[in-house]
Amino acid sequence: xxxxVRLDKWLQIARAFKTRSQATRACSLGRVKVNGSSAKAHxxxxxxxxxxxxxxxxxRVLVVEELRDRPLPKAEAQRLFQDLSxxxxxPDPLRRLMRTPPARREPGKGRPTKKERRQTDRLKGR
Numbered sequence: 001x002x003x004x005v006r007l008d009k010w011l012q013i014a015r016a017f018k019t020r021s022q023a024t025r026a027c028s029l030g031r032v033k034v035n036g037s038s039a040k041a042h043x044x045x046x047x048x049x050x051x052x053x054x055x056x057x058x059x060r061v062l063v064v065e066e067l068r069d070r071p072l073p074k075a076e077a078q079r080l081f082q083d084l085s086x087x088x089x090x091p092d093p094l095r096r097l098m099r100t101p102p103a104r105r106e107p108g109k110g111r112p113t114k115k116e117r118r119q120t121d122r123l124k125g126r
Contacts, residue, residue, distance in 0.1 A: 008041035060085040
């Protein structure tokens with residue numbers, strides 16, 4: 001008799017997501033596909049399943065090689081899958097700047113706080 005493992009649990013054990021709740025959320029948002037179709041977190045994973053994870057502008061493709069239901073050391077977790085992902089694209093600095101809200105100060109507010117100064121320095125690339 002083999003081990004039965006939920007998709008969200010396997011994704012966490014395989015270190016595709018840091019926590020199980022992150023894996024569950026990705027499944028509920030439709031960012032995880034198993035064998036080409038959207039999968040819910042409670043779906044059972046089988047050896048040979050092809051799992052596609054959408055992360056921003058990169059799709060990670062994993063083929064299940066082994067099932068485990070308990071956490072493993074990071075070095076051993078890579079044995080659980082075969083990674084068929086294309087190379088990760090380099091980060092887009094413009095996209096990062098567009099996500100960051102502009103630092104605004106109302107006139108007459110005095111000097112910036114330490115937190116505001118750090119945000120301004122980060123925007124200027126210092």
